[in-house]
Amino acid sequence: xxxxxxxxxxxxxxxxxxxxxxxxxxxxxxxxxxxxxxxxxxxxxxxxxxxxxxxxxxxxxxxxxxxxxxxxxxxxxxxxxxxxxxxxxxxxxxxxxxxxxxxxxxxxxxxxxxxxxxxxxxxxxxxxxxxxxxxxxxxxxxxxxxxxxxxxxxxxxxxxxxxxxxxxxxxxxxxxxxxxxxxxxxxxxxxxxxxxxxxxxxxxxxxxxxxxxxxxxxxxxxxxxxxxxx
Amino acid sequence: xxxxxxxxxxxxxxxxxxxxxxxxxxxxxxxxxxxxxxxxxxxxxxxxxxxxxxxxxxxxxxxxxxxxxxxxxxxxxxxxxxxxxxxxxxxxxxxxxxxxxxxxxx
Ligand SMILES: Nc1nc2c(ncn2[C@@H]2O[C@H](COP(=O)(O)OP(=O)(O)OP(=O)(O)O)[C@@H](O)[C@H]2O)c(=O)[nH]1
Ligand SMILES: [Mg+2]
Ligand SMILES: [Zn+2]
Numbered sequence: 001x002x003x004x005x006x007x008x009x010x011x012x013x014x015x016x017x018x019x020x021x022x023x024x025x026x027x028x029x030x031x032x033x034x035x036x037x038x039x040x041x042x043x044x045x046x047x048x049x050x051x052x053x054x055x056x057x058x059x060x061x062x063x064x065x066x067x068x069x070x071x072x073x074x075x076x077x078x079x080x081x082x083x084x085x086x087x088x089x090x091x092x093x094x095x096x097x098x099x100x101x102x103x104x105x106x107x108x109x110x111x112x113x114x115x116x117x118x119x120x121x122x123x124x125x126x127x128x129x130x131x132x133x134x135x136x137x138x139x140x141x142x143x144x145x146x147x148x149x150x151x152x153x154x155x156x157x158x159x160x161x162x163x164x165x166x167x168x169x170x171x172x173x174x175x176x177x178x179x180x181x182x183x184x185x186x187x188x189x190x191x192x193x194x195x196x197x198x199x200x201x202x203x204x205x206x207x208x209x210x211x212x213x214x215x216x217x218x219x220x221x222x223x224x225x226x227x228x229x230x
Numbered sequence: 231x232x233x234x235x236x237x238x239x240x241x242x243x244x245x246x247x248x249x250x251x252x253x254x255x256x257x258x259x260x261x262x263x264x265x266x267x268x269x270x271x272x273x274x275x276x277x278x279x280x281x282x283x284x285x286x287x288x289x290x291x292x293x294x295x296x297x298x299x300x301x302x303x304x305x306x307x308x309x310x311x312x313x314x315x316x317x318x319x320x321x322x323x324x325x326x327x328x329x330x331x332x333x334x335x336x
Contacts, residue, residue, distance in 0.1 A: 001244075001246065001334065001335055001336065002332055002333075002334045003240065003244070003246075003332055003333055003334070003335070004331070004332045005236065005237070005240060005329070005330045005331070005332060005333065006329060006330070006331060006332075007236050007240075007329055007330055008327050008328065008329045009232040009233055009236060009328045009329060009330065010232065010327070010328060011236075012232060012235075122261055123261055125261065126260065126261035126262075126326075147308070148307075148308035149308070151307055151308040151309070151310065152259055152261075155310070155319075181308070184309050184311075184318055185308065185309055185310075185318065186318070186319065187318060187319060188319075
């Protein structure tokens with residue numbers, strides 16, 4: 001007997017992502033999925049972002065790491081809630097894991113949920129978590145070829161952060177070329193250049209987040225705002 | 231592994247005890263490596279309904295359709311531009327999925 005299935009194996013993830021999106025829309029909570037290579041500066045960015053925003057916004061962070069809770073520890077005390085997921089070897093987070101936490105940990109009463117995905121520029125990009133905003137990070141120390149080497153990651157993002165700009169004088173990183181490549185890959189991408197160390201560019205990034213929180217809160221079409229990501 | 235779950239649950243509903251063959255399609259841009267998948271299939275199916283089944287692993291080429299000029303084309307990295315009008319951002323119509331085309335069982 002021959003059975004035609006035609007079934008997408010990540011269908012379960014797609015369904016969970018759609019569920020998450022619906023919960024987040026109903027509760028008007030903004031979820032931001034942060035993707036970048038190991039060491040790109042995701043946690044450092046979050047540390048600084050939380051310092052700017054947690055005085056006036058209720059924020060939760062979900063930290064995805066293979067085994068440790070070192071990153072979660074760095075963020076504890078900087079916002080309302082920090083939750084660690086250990087993926088035990090898996091190189092990305094999946095929507096089902098996030099959905100469970102949204103409910104169990106009462107995250108739908110916050111203004112923003114940040115998700116720091118597992119350090120990896122490839123696999124996390126294939127797993128929609130149901131986020132409103134996908135932000136990919138590339139640090140100036142990683143080299144100017146990263147957007148062209150991992151174009152789909154940037155194509156599927158809403159914003160890209162070029163991080164560690166304080167190190168620009170020591171790196172052979174052509175900022176104009178990278179910005180140009182990113183715009184060619186995705187013309188609607190918002191590009192930020194910033195340094196978590198010097199604070200340069202952080203205010204603009206935080207204002208962008210605040211604008212998205214405000215937009216989400218005032219959304220009349222809650223439950224309908226489903227961005228397509230094919 | 232979701233492959234096992236998808237086949238197991240479907241086979242369960244149809245009363246199929248053993249899977250003898252299946253065809254797995256890996257999109258060119260599915261973020262899955264065919265070599266890694268092959269390795270996984272040789273090892274993770276042991277003791278499951280798929281144990282001993284022969285399989286075909288095929289790559290599916292990506293396709294795009296331009297939203298500006300309507301042209302269908304094979305997108306090429308890194309910019310995936312439309313060869314007709316030069317614009318980027320055309321959605322992929324296929325090539326990003328990972329799916330089981332069919333299986334055979336008894
Ligand atoms: N000079 C400089 N160093 C930075 C900056 N941001 C992060 N770093 C350093 O880069 C290293 C990695 O930063 P993390 O924030 O831990 O990077 P990450 O992306 O969270 O790393 P993983 O979670 O392991 O994937 C640390 O040593 C940071 O101090 C920056 O803006 N400037
Ligand atoms: Mg980190
Ligand atoms: Zn075109």
